Amino acid sequence: MELGQIHRAAVACFARQGYAATGIRELGAAVGLNSATLYHYVGGKQELLLGVISGCLTAMLAGAREAQTPADPAQRLAALVGFHVGFTASNPQTARVAEYEMRSLSPEHRQSMQGLRDEYERLFAAVLHDGERAGAFHTPDLSLARLAIMEMGTGVAHWYRPSGRLELAQVQQEFIAMALRILGAAPPTATTLPLPVRLASEPDSEPGSIPQGAA
Amino acid sequence: MELGQIHRAAVACFARQGYAATGIRELGAAVGLNSATLYHYVGGKQELLLGVISGCLTAMLAGAREAQTPADPAQRLAALVGFHVGFTASNPQTARVAEYEMRSLSPEHRQSMQGLRDEYERLFAAVLHDGERAGAFHTPDLSLARLAIMEMGTGVAHWYRPSGRLELAQVQQEFIAMALRILGAAPPTATTLPLPVRLASEPDSEPGSIPQGAA
Amino acid sequence: MELGQIHRAAVACFARQGYAATGIRELGAAVGLNSATLYHYVGGKQELLLGVISGCLTAMLAGAREAQTPADPAQRLAALVGFHVGFTASNPQTARVAEYEMRSLSPEHRQSMQGLRDEYERLFAAVLHDGERAGAFHTPDLSLARLAIMEMGTGVAHWYRPSGRLELAQVQQEFIAMALRILGAAPPTATTLPLPVRLASEPDSEPGSIPQGAA
Amino acid sequence: MELGQIHRAAVACFARQGYAATGIRELGAAVGLNSATLYHYVGGKQELLLGVISGCLTAMLAGAREAQTPADPAQRLAALVGFHVGFTASNPQTARVAEYEMRSLSPEHRQSMQGLRDEYERLFAAVLHDGERAGAFHTPDLSLARLAIMEMGTGVAHWYRPSGRLELAQVQQEFIAMALRILGAAPPTATTLPLPVRLASEPDSEPGSIPQGAA
DNA sequence: CATGAATGAGGGTTCATTCAT
DNA sequence: GATGAATGAACCCTCATTCAT
Numbered sequence: 049m050e051l052g053q054i055h056r057a058a059v060a061c062f063a064r065q066g067y068a069a070t071g072i073r074e075l076g077a078a079v080g081l082n083s084a085t086l087y088h089y090v091g092g093k094q095e096l097l098l099g100v101i102s103g104c105l106t107a108m109l110a111g112a113r114e115a116q117t118p119a120d121p122a123q124r125l126a127a128l129v130g131f132h133v134g135f136t137a138s139n140p141q142t143a144r145v146a147e148y149e150m151r152s153l154s155p156e157h158r159q160s161m162q163g164l165r166d167e168y169e170r171l172f173a174a175v176l177h178d179g180e181r182a183g184a185f186h187t188p189d190l191s192l193a194r195l196a197i198m199e200m201g202t203g204v205a206h207w208y209r210p211s212g213r214l215e216l217a218q219v220q221q222e223f224i225a226m227a228l229r230i231l232g233a234a235p236p237t238a239t240t241l242p243l244p245v246r247l248a249s250e251p252d253s254e255p256g257s258i259p260q261g262a263a
Numbered sequence: 264m265e266l267g268q269i270h271r272a273a274v275a276c277f278a279r280q281g282y283a284a285t286g287i288r289e290l291g292a293a294v295g296l297n298s299a300t301l302y303h304y305v306g307g308k309q310e311l312l313l314g315v316i317s318g319c320l321t322a323m324l325a326g327a328r329e330a331q332t333p334a335d336p337a338q339r340l341a342a343l344v345g346f347h348v349g350f351t352a353s354n355p356q357t358a359r360v361a362e363y364e365m366r367s368l369s370p371e372h373r374q375s376m377q378g379l380r381d382e383y384e385r386l387f388a389a390v391l392h393d394g395e396r397a398g399a400f401h402t403p404d405l406s407l408a409r410l411a412i413m414e415m416g417t418g419v420a421h422w423y424r425p426s427g428r429l430e431l432a433q434v435q436q437e438f439i440a441m442a443l444r445i446l447g448a449a450p451p452t453a454t455t456l457p458l459p460v461r462l463a464s465e466p467d468s469e470p471g472s473i474p475q476g477a478a
Numbered sequence: 479m480e481l482g483q484i485h486r487a488a489v490a491c492f493a494r495q496g497y498a499a500t501g502i503r504e505l506g507a508a509v510g511l512n513s514a515t516l517y518h519y520v521g522g523k524q525e526l527l528l529g530v531i532s533g534c535l536t537a538m539l540a541g542a543r544e545a546q547t548p549a550d551p552a553q554r555l556a557a558l559v560g561f562h563v564g565f566t567a568s569n570p571q572t573a574r575v576a577e578y579e580m581r582s583l584s585p586e587h588r589q590s591m592q593g594l595r596d597e598y599e600r601l602f603a604a605v606l607h608d609g610e611r612a613g614a615f616h617t618p619d620l621s622l623a624r625l626a627i628m629e630m631g632t633g634v635a636h637w638y639r640p641s642g643r644l645e646l647a648q649v650q651q652e653f654i655a656m657a658l659r660i661l662g663a664a665p666p667t668a669t670t671l672p673l674p675v676r677l678a679s680e681p682d683s684e685p686g687s688i689p690q691g692a693a
Numbered sequence: 694m695e696l697g698q699i700h701r702a703a704v705a706c707f708a709r710q711g712y713a714a715t716g717i718r719e720l721g722a723a724v725g726l727n728s729a730t731l732y733h734y735v736g737g738k739q740e741l742l743l744g745v746i747s748g749c750l751t752a753m754l755a756g757a758r759e760a761q762t763p764a765d766p767a768q769r770l771a772a773l774v775g776f777h778v779g780f781t782a783s784n785p786q787t788a789r790v791a792e793y794e795m796r797s798l799s800p801e802h803r804q805s806m807q808g809l810r811d812e813y814e815r816l817f818a819a820v821l822h823d824g825e826r827a828g829a830f831h832t833p834d835l836s837l838a839r840l841a842i843m844e845m846g847t848g849v850a851h852w853y854r855p856s857g858r859l860e861l862a863q864v865q866q867e868f869i870a871m872a873l874r875i876l877g878a879a880p881p882t883a884t885t886l887p888l889p890v891r892l893a894s895e896p897d898s899e900p901g902s903i904p905q906g907a908a
Numbered sequence: 909c910a911t912g913a914a915t916g917a918g919g920g921t922t923c924a925t926t927c928a929t
Numbered sequence: 930g931a932t933g934a935a936t937g938a939a940c941c942c943t944c945a946t947t948c949a950t
Binding site: 494495496497498499578581582617618619622623625626627628629630632633634636637644648649652653655656659660662 | 709710711712713714793796797832833834837838840841842843844845847848851852859863864867868870871874875877
């Protein structure tokens with residue numbers, strides 16, 4: 049039994065029902081383990097959640113940092129948005145758990161994880177700031193634009209399905225284009241998208257969910 | 264004791280901790296009632312949640328329908344986005360509960376509520392469709408644009424605070440502008456924004472939350 | 479349902495099996511209550527134990543203080559020993575729980591209770607000290623004598639049975655005489671023994687126990 | 694790994710927290726063994742406790758029998774009390790476990806061990822009986838005196854510390870003197886005290902305990 | 909209108925023990 | 930000789946809910 053399996057089962061349950069509504073016995077059953085045996089691999093429910101969220105945010109931060117190689121602001125933004133959308137679409141359930149269940153962490157853990165999340169968001173803020181100073185972006189309110197761009201990317205987790213109508217690369221390109229339009233910037237030059245990374249904690253699919261129309 | 268008080272307390276708790284993590288005694292204590300007395304006003308925990316979500320989605324649907332008075336697609340879209348942002352910002356906690364806790368409803372109730380939500384989204388889809396046919400919007404993928412626009416509006420609930428830097432009207436105007444830019448449409452003509460409606464279920468504020476910088 | 483009944487059941491179980499070996503369901507069953515109902519009356523297992531021990535030590539301290547009315551050291555000692563033996567024999571199980579299960583208290587509670595116990599013991603030490611200064615007691619080591627006298631009194635809880643061979647008053651008189659002999663003091667003058675007090679936490683009897691021969 | 698080490702760790706834990714509150718993993722950790730490995734040395738928790746208590750009571754019985762070499766009753770009593778105090782002071786934790794945790798034994802084991810304990814007590818009863826018949830002891834109630842003398846000796850385990858104010862021999866002599874005073878007998882003639890025996894199950898010391906003033 | 913009492917079910921967690929390796 | 934993995938049972942406690950008062 050490997051830890052990844054347990055994390056996947058946990059993410060699947062947490063994404064579907066929420067952390068509080070998921071029982072430890074249920075988690076055990078999902079990986080074919082007695083509830084007591086789970087405690088050989090995981091310190092407890094909290095540790096399990098922390099492990100998932102920590103793994104997600106750490107990967108996001110590392111990936112985003114790597115994505116924005118030195119380039120002009122528009123290209124860096126494109127890379128960030130591309131990564132953000134790609135990561136979210138490749139790990140929709142993990143990303144959703146990391147977003148929704150932050151509140152279920154103990155205060156200390158939550159503070160620690162919120163720090164990672166803040167740092168991630170600062171990457172976007174910095175690029176926007178640079179772009180505006182360089183005259184590449186034109187928007188009345190930079191903060192508002194950043195929030196809009198990030199939220200619309202995060203929202204991908206709510207509807208994207210690998211089996212959907214669009215290829216992941218298309219979605220990424222489209223979101224990059226929308227972000228640049230929001231910022232009143234020139235259309236994107238051809239960017240090389242970072243390869244989407246699938247976390248060990250991301251379950252195979254979302255069986256019980258109904259694909260919501262679009263993609 | 265009025266039902267509104269109870270709904271407000273419930274929304275405050277559900278938004279902060281989630282439905283599953285909120286106890287019926289906790290809710291009672293929040294309005295100074297014995298847990299047993301609560302059952303005189305609300306039939307149970309599920310009914311309470313259903314009442315909140317139902318009230319929210321019904322109001323959203325009615326408000327959105329009212330907002331998009333006959334006009335050209337761009338103006339109708341502006342009205343819809345303005346309403347969406349205005350409603351979300353005026354009822355951030357209720358909106359969040361209606362979004363997050365849909366999963367906590369029983370299957371029958373969930374299906375019913377999801378129907379309202381789908382209808383709401385169809386209003387946006389219809390406007391986009393009309394606008395594209397009329398040549399007002401130019402975007403490679405209409406569905407993607409709709410999802411992006413709605414998600415970025417919904418996201419307002421995550422960060423908007425009435426005491427923040429920006430007036431609500433400014434935020435609305437700005438989001439309308441961003442939506443139109445996403446759609447490659449002309450900047451908005453001066454639109455009359457619908458008056459923001461505050462639901463009876465929306466608590467006064469969000470004491471424990473940290474205003475996240477922007478607005 | 480009164481608290482006294484619950485305390486009695488708890489003391490009976492704790493005295494027989496120990497605190498750690500007694501389950502909360504077992505306690506509930508002993509008073510005909512569901513385990514959950516027990517929590518309406520008692521905050522938890524720890525609070526229950528604390529209530530018992532606190533009640534016992536408080537009564538011991540108050541009783542001992544009241545017993546040693548101003549008199550010469552020998553009479554005061556007689557009163558203290560009489561009370562100690564009387565209390566222990568009247569509340570053997572409660573006294574045993576208060577002695578044995580001090581270790582089962584949380585550190586803070588234990589410290590607090592140990593303070594009461596220390597104060598109780600100081601009453602004996604003070605009398606011995608006064609008696610020696612007054613020339614009433616002659617013993618090579620006062621501390622040793624105090625420990626011996628107290629332990630032999632406490633031990634009454636291990637074997638005394640109300641239905642036994644000896645009346646309580648006889649046992650008290652005999653222990654007073656032995657204590658004075660240990661101290662090399664004159665035989666006791668006729669002392670009025672304090673009326674034995676039965677705590678609310680003392681169960682009716684000790685059904686499962688085997689009367690150990692003597693009294 | 695020798696059995697003595699395991700017994701010592703067990704006695705230390707049992708004396709501090711009680712049998713029921715001590716986990717098998719905790720015991721293993723105390724001797725640097727995996728909990729499963731412990732089962733190679735001791736058959737289980739019960740067997741471990743039985744081994745400790747059995748070893749203690751067997752040694753007590755043998756020591757007491759050996760101590761009371763043919764002599765007059767007063768000297769035999771002195772020898773018994775000297776041994777009892779010496780043994781208890783030399784093995785305070787083991788003695789305490791043997792006393793307190795008899796109840797944690799299974800019924801069959803408890804009966805067997807109680808038999809040893811009863812036999813031990815009969816040694817004291819016999820000496821007192823002989824002494825009274827020979828006119829050496831004068832006390833109104835022989836049983837009461839026996840219980841008092843034994844309890845006060847057993848109580849030594851509660852407070853004696855090797856590093857304390859008094860030498861063990863002094864304590865023994867003093868207790869012998871007190872016992873004889875209780876019995877109205879002549880002061881002790883110079884008796885040779887049996888050498889104190891330290892059981893293999895007795896841990897080195899009692900680190901967490903606070904020496905209570907006296908000895 | 910309001911509540912204290914009561915309960916079955918289930919929460920997360922730890923238990924002593926076994927066994928294949 | 931030693932251990933990690935595994936488990937059923939039990940741990941203390943909290944849950945949503947009902948009902949007589």
